[in-house]
Amino acid sequence: MLQYRFKQSFSAEPSISNKLFDLMEVTFPGLSSLAECARKLGASWETASTPFMRFHDDIAITHVGVLEIPMQIMGQKLTVGGVHGVATRAEFRRRGYYREVMSEVLQYCDTLYETLVLTTPQPEFYLPFGFRVVEEHIFKVKCNSTGNTNSFRVLDFTDTKDYTLLHRLLETRAPVSNIVGVVKEKPVFCVNEGSRTLYCAEDLDLIACMEIEDTRLHLFDLVTTQICPLKSILAKIPQPIEEVVIYFSPELLNVKDVQAFVHAFDETVLMVRGKFAAEGEKFMLPRSARC
Template sequence: MSQYRFKQSFSGDSSLSNKLFDLLEVTFPGLSSLAECARKIGASWETASTPFIRFHDDIAITHVGVLEIPMQIMGQRLTVGGIHAVATRLEFRRRGYYREVMEEVLEYCDCFYETLVLTTSQPEFYLPFGFRVVKEHIFKVKCGFRGSTDSFRRLDFTDTRDCTLLHRLLETRAPVSNIVGVVKEKPLFCVNEASRPLYYAEDLDLIACMETENTRLHLFDLVTTQICPLKNILARMPQLIEEVVIYFSPELLSVKDVQTFAHAFDETVLMVRGKFTAEGEKFMLPRSARC
């Protein structure tokens, strides 16, 4: 018999996913559709997350999920535990249920992970459990560059070839940074990014998570087997780019005169529990890996 009261199994209960998302959709409107987008391209939430759920009359009232995130931190490969989708129904709050579930989650995680991470707009909920805020940064590069070709196309996940392409590159990707980067992770990436525009340059064999805003390029992540210089990416974009805002440490992009700014991504902070060797470095956990 399991030592855990709240640890559940999606494979052991076919109705569990519906019960969980009934709770999560109240707390995080739209999350169900993001998870469905990921599921359709072969990266399901249920295969990646270990759910810890407290029930009341067969209704899920509190949930804390645990993901495994393969990362590269300060040049070292390790598997980090990601705490995500933390939710309690409004009418059951302030009764100690969240604390009970979180304490069990941490007991479980301490057996498997030296490091835990999460991102949140409410850090006060996690400070009592040994999590601490780690400062993050964005990076800005002035460039004034107009490419000579239009090599990027938007991926279309109704085309199985583009799904296959995404899976191949996620499985073989290089970390976008040796300070903090992610490798061989699919479900979290797909929940965060599959509903957004993703662009592919065939000659670079590179998927870019990026957005343009007039002459400013926002670069959130790169999925490729070898990170190339930023100028190679810009050369394949026909519009004028005067500034690039990079949401990860750009040391592999061969850029100069980088301005660094402390930044809270979408008003969230990164929190860490346990060992984290990149603490004090200038970096940001990419959008695709935030949980």
């Protein structure tokens, strides 16, 4: 017998968390460990997400989660709804359960948010529900940074100082872009970035989500109270950098001769439902905010 539970609260029934992550691990292997990492950083999935689930014999068979993402879009601050963790067990697919749950999700969201976002490698699942694909771009800048002092250090979240720094900057961060940026958001950031290497430049009061590949710097996000010029970041890196690939709109980085390229991040597309003022602009939703 099937039992449907609408907007079940994690706090009202803590056991629902284990049932959800059983489903998540089948659908998205490794997600449970990412969620546990975020929990250790003080930003748990359960405090951020509203779960919409269907059960069979007390086993979670379908889930769609909704969380809030405070954003700045075209200079205006707003809270958008993030749809995430969409999953149905394989043996229960093609029976209409996902459609029923998503319909409940949209009824709930339409009373709260003018804009919904999600990222997915399978946009065809969401087109019937009024979501549309919004084109994203990466940005490339040629440079000739010969390397300077090594001012970045790797954050260690077992250190109370670094843990406190992360929370302070996430709570007070400036949007990385005025076209599309995120402010005062923790859970999605901690799930996406908490298990990665994060770098801190103390004198810039900045946390950088970045990777260096030979002489190429990949810059995914900056968590800081004031976005600084790109040259200030390059000056903190001790090795030569010839190209920077930026995964957000770089208009605040004070760079010239930027080339924009249409890009599907990690083979996923951004989909939106409702108003989205940045549509048609060149931007990317940062890796740290993709859900």
